[in-house]
Structure formats: structure tokens, C-alpha cells
Amino acid sequence: SQTIHQWPATLVQPVGSPLSLECTVEGTSNPNLYWYRQAAGRGLQLLFYSVGIGQISSEVPQNLSASRPQDRQFILSSKKLLLSDSGFYLCAWSTGTASYGYTFGSGTRLTVV
């Protein structure tokens, strides 16, 4: 069966520090991978998605970047965090075509102080 792992679960980082959140998927090949953010009191905002290794599409220009060094690994990064980067970050995967929905990871609560 397919599983998705996301870590860490919580993170408190100072403004200006770097960020690296990792997501891995097991039990499937060539998944579509997604990074979402849920800011306080707001909905799910798509940040990045990837349909293959090294292929990243950015939905919202911002202080973050994403990389996909391996088929089932998706990394969200920042060189210098801003206060506005605080939020709940979710990784998700889906099948490559005719997707019938996403499977989400358990999320990372990031607080920038």
C-alpha cells in the first residue's frame, strides 16, 4: 500500500533562518507531488507541484522553493524565512493521470519567530 511521510511535525525557526521540509512517498512510482500551505484562518494554497524528477511548477511567487531530487522525494526549502512563512505545510501525492484525489501527509506546523 502507498504511504506518505512528512517531517518534522512541528518546527519553530527564527526569522532569517533556512528551512528544509521533506516528504517521501512509498509504494508507488512516478507520483505527482504537491506542497500546500494552510495559513491561519485560510484555505489550502498550492505552492508547488511536480510531475517528475527535476520538474517543479510554482503556483505562487514567494520566499520558498521546491526540489525533487528523487522520484518519491519532494523537498520544500527557504534560504531566509519570513514571519509570513508561518503556517501548516502539507505534502500530497496523486497518480500521474486522471487523478481521483490526493493523499496528504500529516503536515508540518511551522512557526517563524
Next chain:
Amino acid sequence: DQQVKQNSPSLSVQEGRISILNCDYTNSMFDYFLWYKKYPAEGPTFLISISSIKDKNEDGRFTVFLNKSAKHLSLHIVPSQPGDSAVYFCAARSYTGNQFYFGTGTSLTVIP
């Protein structure tokens, strides 16, 4: 531009009564719709789906209705239970893409 909208940020319902959560969309190419349920500090979990070839799909206490002409879907929960208290997101996908667009969510509170 928000293509999927949930205009009610919150909803409170008495236990045992019906909960109705609404969702509107603007893109006529959307052909597949989902509802997700999310508890605090957890990832969303799939609840129920509906294809545009149907106008209703039922799964236990949960029923989703789709009105294509009005570009509107709704989720009915009957009877509502305290464990249903969560944030509910609707999502839609077009047949030309593999990306789902999410609404802003409705926080449901079921009062015992």
C-alpha cells in the same frame, strides 16, 4: 483567482440534525469533485467524491449533490455527530489537468 469557493467559513449544528456545507465553482471544465475532512494539526482525509455525470453520490451519512447548471455542490451529513466537527474542504479538477483546486474550507462544529 479563486475558482472554488466556500462562502461560509463556519457552521454550527446540533447533534442529530443535518449539516449542509456548500461549495461553488466558476470553471465549467471541472468534471470531478471531492470533499475532504481535516482535523487540527492533521492532513486532510478524503471523504466523498462525485463525477460530473452524476448529480448525487451517497456514502453512509454523507451525501454530495452536484448542480452543474448552477456550478454548485453541497455536502449533507445526516445525522450530524460531534466527531464530525472539523474543517471541510471541497475540491475540483478539470478533465484537462491533474491539479485539484481547493476551496477555503468550512469549519463545522457539531454541538452535543
